[in-house]
Amino acid sequence: MKNLLIKHRSIRKFRPNPIPDEVLRELLEAAVRASTCGNMQLYSFVVTRDAELKQLLAPCHFNQPMVTQAPCVITVCADIHRFSMWCRQRGADPAYDNFAWFLNAATDALLAAQNLCIAAEANDLGICYLGTTLYTAGEIARVLNLPKGVVPVTTIVVGYPDEKPELTDRLPLDAVVHYEQYRNYTSAEIDELWAEREASDLTKRLLEENGLPNLAQIFTQRRYVRDDNLAISRSYLALLKEAGFFNQ
């Protein structure tokens, strides 16, 4: 098990084999055993396997080939709709249409999603999270018929791997762990934490390809740039308002 966690690599190329129903069910059963706020299970998994629907989802994920190639695309949603519906049917007043409960629901959803991914890898499946979900969450909601009170928070593609990528590097563990209280970084410490990655062959290749002087500028000028970041922030906030998660 410990090996399983530390050997995770994201898989972006899949064999065409479908996931047997009983295996898929096992992943979902593992997902729902994750911790959940007040045992409210404020999430929904939308499991899309139909080729036409995957084609409709593909542009929401910038047409990355893995979306149509993976046998299974799972859109993970924060969901206060189901619980609120139950409350109203019992004459109870559900005050969960606000930001706190978006956070609770998103937390529930993400912990369950990670359980699902680990169960997938335990079954020799590969997974990849699609961060593009936040960029186009409103369009995904339309494709999947999400009702008010349900918003996508991430997407997972799942299938049998058709590649064996190397383990990606991570910052030294000390970069992300603080003992007792947060200990702020000195400039020298920041330099040191990133030194190995900056000196790598991969980084050198990226700098050449991009004609940029350092790795940080690849992030800020190529990968995640200001205008996109602001546009995504605004569109996701607009979606939260539209979906009834922002009444406070």
Add this chain to the structure above:
Amino acid sequence: MKNLLIKHRSIRKFRPNPIPDEVLRELLEAAVRASTCGNMQLYSFVVTRDAELKQLLAPCHFNQPMVTQAPCVITVCADIHRFSMWCRQRGADPAYDNFAWFLNAATDALLAAQNLCIAAEANDLGICYLGTTLYTAGEIARVLNLPKGVVPVTTIVVGYPDEKPELTDRLPLDAVVHYEQYRNYTSAEIDELWAEREASDLTKRLLEENGLPNLAQIFTQRRYVRDDNLAISRSYLALLKEAGFFNQ
């Protein structure tokens, strides 16, 4: 491994035994192997073991005894500070002080947190997530000296279990899974999904104790009530603004 996931129960009573350093390190190593947006690792774990600091954190978690009893309290934070500092030292302009990157960082943090919890349980440790983190995130930030760009998203208490709670129930799997697209619920389906829980002895006991006619009203009138939900929403949004996560 599969058994491990489906056997999770939250642990709220701990033996005094400390967690050996090498075991703690193993949990943290498992955490950082979780998927992370662009390999940016936009999170920090603040591991608090000092008795005095745990005493300061306890009121932030409504003085639940497990906070001082557990050998280890891990505050899981969304962190754009470290990455932004690196960018600035490289002459790059980090535009991550906005809502999209709060979401990316919180997602990174929660996936890593769940890995940590699973690794903990694989090591015979018990864990409990503290949802109270969102209620008092500003105060937690002060206790832990979090700089601008770092906000708590959840807290995990970890230690050797001193109780063996029953597995909690869950809704039927069909309640949370939709195939192809979201299929909205009929009223009858909602009744059916909650039927078993509503008929349980636990529910009957709760209704008697609370003098309320049904379980939904225990949620809306006792556990998670409107005024608190709105206050938490507002205070967390205020914290996001103060911490520099809301410039869009």
